[in-house]
Amino acid sequence: MAELREELKEKIIEQLSLEDVEVSEIGDDDSLFGDGLGLDSIDALELIVLLEKDYGIKLKDPKEGKAIFESIGVMADYIAKNRTK
């Protein structure tokens, strides 16, 4: 699980062009939106694409993302349980 969390941090930095952020600066329980990493609505859509493209998880309702993208830890748990690739 620790590996998946690190992988997710790297992917998020790359996919969301967070050029001023280091992997070590993202805590497993940090909020991804709001006061945490400060991601926005376009980033949320980008994360939905990332789930499908890299882990074969297709969210039926984009609103599900709100809970899944709470933090790296929550996201990694969800991926581990639902991934198809």
Added chain:
Amino acid sequence: MKKEEYYILDYCTIKNHSIFKNGNLIYSDTESETLKGFAKSIYKFLGLSYPKFHKMDNLCKLGFLASEVLIKDNVKLDEDTALVLSNKASSLDTDRKHQESIQDREDFFPSPAVFVYTLPNIIMGEISIKNKLKSENAFFISEEFDTELMYTYSKILLNTEKASSVICGWVDLDTNKYDVFLAFLSKKGKIKLTKEELNKLYNQ
């Protein structure tokens, strides 16, 4: 309708790996091999701290950086500063990236972050957000820099008091070929705003 005199307070040109402000070279970078790298080096040179910059496409980055050069060392922009921009290639550079991502039905993953930049007028949105502008804006597509249109449109905005100042110009990018010129039109300045001056400065 007011008939005041207006001036070109400052102007900025980005071409051939270099930035010029009011005709003077202020930065040059021949090391960066990509436009993305060049834009990032300008960002660092200007000492900017604006994470959203890294999310912009290259066209937006060029327009945004030119606007930052323009207002550097100057007063804060009034919220009614209008933006009147133009180019030839529209958002073609990013349109192509988006097209590539939807080309293959078996590998169909369009990026929302790319898609949002498939309109050239988003440059004005980015400049407005950064500078908290609540103003008129317009983006025109033309074969070449249309001095008559830029001058006339800007002058109407100023004379009808729709704007207290205007940033107008040309922000063009197509496959790593770029040409950027922005002029800040205001009631202050040394260069009188005329079609001839605007054209001369663009062609400098």
